[in-house]
Amino acid sequence: MGIYLPIAEMSVNVFVLLAMGAAVGFLSGMFGVGGGFLITPLLIFYNIPPAIAVATGANQVIASSFSGALAHLKRGTLDFKLGTVLLIGGIAGSAAGGFVFALLRALGQLDLFISLLYVVFLGTVGGLMLIESVNALRLTKGGVPPALKKSGQHNWIHRLPFKMRFRTSKLFVSVIPVLGIGAGIGFLSAIMGVGGGFIMVPALIYLLKVPTNVVVGTSLFQIVVVSAFTTLVHSSTNQTVDIILALVLMVGGVAGAQYGAKAGQKLRGEQLRALLALLVLAVALRLGFDLFVKPQNLYSLTVASGLL
Amino acid sequence: MRAAALLAALVLTAALPAHAQEAAHPESIQIGLSTDRVAITADFAGADLTIFGALENADPLINRQGRYDVYVVLEGPARPVVVRRKSRVLGMWINTQSETFVNVPVSYSVATTRQPQDITDPNNYRQLSLGANNIYMEPEDKRDSPLTIQEFTDALRDRKQATGLYSDNIGGVQFLSQSLFRATLHLAPNVPVGTHKARAFLFRNGIFIKETSAQLAIVKSGFEQTIYRFATDHGFGYGLFAIGLAMLTGWLGRIVFRRD
Numbered sequence: 211m212g213i214y215l216p217i218a219e220m221s222v223n224v225f226v227l228l229a230m231g232a233a234v235g236f237l238s239g240m241f242g243v244g245g246g247f248l249i250t251p252l253l254i255f256y257n258i259p260p261a262i263a264v265a266t267g268a269n270q271v272i273a274s275s276f277s278g279a280l281a282h283l284k285r286g287t288l289d290f291k292l293g294t295v296l297l298i299g300g301i302a303g304s305a306a307g308g309f310v311f312a313l314l315r316a317l318g319q320l321d322l323f324i325s326l327l328y329v330v331f332l333g334t335v336g337g338l339m340l341i342e343s344v345n346a347l348r349l350t351k352g353g354v355p356p357a358l359k360k361s362g363q364h365n366w367i368h369r370l371p372f373k374m375r376f377r378t379s380k381l382f383v384s385v386i387p388v389l390g391i392g393a394g395i396g397f398l399s400a401i402m403g404v405g406g407g408f409i410m411v412p413a414l415i416y417l418l419k420v421p422t423n424v425v426v427g428t429s430l431f432q433i434v435v436v437s438a439f440t441t442l443v444h445s446s447t448n449q450t451v452d453i454i455l456a457l458v459l460m461v462g463g464v465a466g467a468q469y470g471a472k473a474g475q476k477l478r479g480e481q482l483r484a485l486l487a488l489l490v491l492a493v494a495l496r497l498g499f500d501l502f503v504k505p506q507n508l509y510s511l512t513v514a515s516g517l518l
Numbered sequence: 519m520r521a522a523a524l525l526a527a528l529v530l531t532a533a534l535p536a537h538a539q540e541a542a543h544p545e546s547i548q549i550g551l552s553t554d555r556v557a558i559t560a561d562f563a564g565a566d567l568t569i570f571g572a573l574e575n576a577d578p579l580i581n582r583q584g585r586y587d588v589y590v591v592l593e594g595p596a597r598p599v600v601v602r603r604k605s606r607v608l609g610m611w612i613n614t615q616s617e618t619f620v621n622v623p624v625s626y627s628v629a630t631t632r633q634p635q636d637i638t639d640p641n642n643y644r645q646l647s648l649g650a651n652n653i654y655m656e657p658e659d660k661r662d663s664p665l666t667i668q669e670f671t672d673a674l675r676d677r678k679q680a681t682g683l684y685s686d687n688i689g690g691v692q693f694l695s696q697s698l699f700r701a702t703l704h705l706a707p708n709v710p711v712g713t714h715k716a717r718a719f720l721f722r723n724g725i726f727i728k729e730t731s732a733q734l735a736i737v738k739s740g741f742e743q744t745i746y747r748f749a750t751d752h753g754f755g756y757g758l759f760a761i762g763l764a765m766l767t768g769w770l771g772r773i774v775f776r777r778d
Contacts (some may be wrong), residue, residue: 211561212561212562212563212636212707212740213560213561214558214559214560214561214738215561216565216742216743216745216749217745217746217749219708219710219711220706220707220708221561221562221564221708228571243767259776269760269764270764272761272764272765272768273764273765273767273768273771274768275768276764276765276768276769277768277769277772280768280769280772281772284654318600318602318613318616319612319613320751321613322612322613328762336563341765354712363589363729389593434765435570438764441757441761441764442758444757444759445749445753445754445757445759445760446753446754449749449750449753451566451749451756451757451760453743453745453749453756453759453760453763456760456763456764457763457767460763460764460767460768461767464767464770464775465771465772465775467771467775468775491683501611502609502611502612503611504606504611504612505604505611507674507677508603508604508605508611508673509601509603509670509673509674509677510601510602510604510613510677511559511599511600511601511602511674511677511678512599512600512602512731512744516597
């Protein structure tokens with residue numbers, strides 16, 4: 211059954227979109243990620259214009275992250291103070307990202323930039339995660355329980371000025387790296403249409419040494435607000451949020467996430483991380499492949515915009 | 519949206535005495551649309567548009583020999599278009615060159631009685647600016663070399679044809695009787711909204727006789743149009759609404775599939 215997307219101005223198959231949303235929702239429920247990094251490339255592969263895929267992806271991320279953040283709020287594993295500082299950086303980053311997005315779109319380099327960012331970030335994060343989880347798997351096979359890194363150790367980040375105390379996270383750290391991480395992820399959120407959980411979670415754990423149980427809730431909280439802000443930026447400057455597309459994806463995603471979460475409970479932590487790493491790497495490779503292989507058609511058309 | 523097939527009322531007013539026609543041969547052509555609006559609804563996936571028309575004062579002899587030809591065009595609104603060309607930079611395929619065209623019809627659907635080359639010769643098409651290959655695409659920067667402009671113009675047409683926005687339906691015009699004809703044009707799923715112009719050209723023995731035109735508005739249907747207007751006119755409010763909707767979906771999802 212076809213459905214007409216009023217903003218993308220094209221007709222697509224509603225079942226393909228629902229299946230896409232459900233598949234991504236399943237994976238996001240299984241791995242505890244927002245799924246934005248999967249939905250945006252999938253939409254682009256499905257010929258949705260990248261500008262609309264990104265803006266709508268950000269909108270769709272809100273639904274799954276909000277649902278998750280509520281669960282963490284109930285369990286008390288959400289550090290509002292840390293989340294708010296991350297947010298201040300995040301909003302600034304997202305605003306800058308929205309501007310760069312509009313500029314690149316006018317220059318015709320938006321698709322390239324989106325692909326490059328995906329390849330670099332997904333490739334790096336996926337690669338690191340794969341190495342880490344494979345090591346952990348080998349250790350458990352050898353009978354040694356996986357040793358978690360001690361969170362008490364300090365690095366150069368903890369010597370920076372403007373320290374602030376975050377009680378829920380049992381942390382006393384400078385606000386500079388917190389704002390920086392927030393800004394970087396806000397920027398990526400605006401350009402890549404992702405919540406940024408796949409970068410935020412490792413950054414909070416390894417750079418700031420935030421306790422793992424607080425990380426996911428806090429990251430989800432920040433993602434909800436930054437994605438909401440990104441949606442606003444795109445809807446008011448680029449008019450590229452397609453609410454029908456987002457709604458279909460969200461419905462599929464919310465349903466898929468529940469089954470994914472159940473499936474996730476059957477697997478061990480390292481196994482989950484290894485699988486997620488493989489998935490992330492696969493998306494990075496697929497996008498990288500498109501960059502380096504001669505495209506079927508060298509020419510592309512876009513309606514000229516007023517900017518520049 | 520098969521209902522997009524437009525029934526067209528046509529007005530046959532030709533009641534002139536037979537001898538008067540033969541003297542002057544003032545053949546003419548009429549087309550009629552029963553509606554001047556086509557609404558794109560949520561399940562729109564492309565459609566065929568039917569236009570009915572009639573020849574007036576047609577010579578029965580020429581008609582019997584099938585030497586009258588009709589060429590029908592539905593031309594979409596014109597918009598500026600940027601054509602970009604990828605080339606290899608550091609191993610990656612990147613948009614490098616581009617050419618902006620000032621007013622390119624977003625869509626251009628053609629229906630003809632026969633192969634265009636059998637109707638009349640290329641010169642006539644050029645003079646009439648008829649057919650996708652003969653519409654003039656005006657480059658924004660006229661100082662570019664003619665070769666480059668030609669290359670990008672060709673690419674533009676090729677892309678438009680590949681996406682179905684420029685289409686030809688040879689044999690799409692059929693005579694139902696001596697004077698009545700029906701033209702079937704393809705509307706692509708991504709047909710642009712706006713005012714489209716339907717034109718019909720009459721040829722006799724390869725000679726252009728007469729042209730007629732009608733306007734057709736393609737609009738998004740009520741709901742889609744409301745969303746589109748809301749998104750373009752009140753981007754901020756629309757964004758807030760989209761956020762609210764996403765949060766509501768997330769919250770409902772948690773209630774429906776409660777697991778903690």
